[in-house]
Amino acid sequence: MSSRGPQCFGCEVSLAGKQYLLQDSNKYCVNCFESYYCNPCNTCGKVIGTDCRDVTYKDQHYHELCFTCSVCDNPLADTSFTNRDGKFVCVSCYDDKFAPKCHECGKKFKAGTRRMEYGGLQYHEACFRCATCGRSIGTKSFVKRDGGVHCENCFESNIASKCVKCSKPIKTSGVTYRDDAYHGKCFICAGCDVCLANEKFTSHDDQPFCLKCHVDKFSKKCYKCQKPITGLGGGKMISFEDLGWHVDCFTCRTCSTALEGQGFVMLEDDTFCAGCADAIEVN
Known part of the structure; x- marks a missing residue:
């Protein structure tokens, strides 16, 4: 009994004496293998x-x-x-036609060259330099000031404001008070040393005070209760000569009538409505 020999798994043509390829243990003629397993070229569309x-x-x-x-x-x-x-471009053509240029020296970046980017501009690493000392900054910290970039050492030594409290350079944000610069943590209340950088404050004799210390130390005291008259929150006070009262404290000593906007009499170092004052004087 004769045998036909090996056959193509795809078209069943005899492979005797012919070139064939294996895929998953199956034999294929060249045409079937290329049809089933070879990829089309992305450029010309023909089978590879x-x-x-x-x-x-x-x-x-x-x-x-x-x-x-x-x-x-x-x-x-x-x-x-x-x-x-x-589109694919060889390195030589890319360098000639498309490579971006260094903002400092104007030369193109060759493929693979390390570059620095800042403010939308690109620099060779060696061209990104401190405007003060001229040394390359590279990946080290820097500060932009007056249109140029400065290394951290030059900025601290020559440009940065000094804190009037501790005399050290202010590297980032600070507080300005009466044309003097402070670190945020150094700007403190002259009364209790609480940090004022993010708080409301007021001043006395050019010194900053938190509101509490300013009230405790400098606010007028109510003649009746001896507590500070702050005026905070829209509060009002009553003044007479060198004396002051909270509105709620400005009452007749005898009958407790509110005296705001009313006539009153000072007797025995206290306030009285006109009626109670007359009664005292009669007696």
């Missing part, structure tokens, strides 16, 4: 046959001769390249 090199880039496949620079048409399969707006 078994006798061609399949160049792959991000799940896309190309004939080796179709994978070329969009500028000079040189093959890219064995050289460095970049992808610009969906």
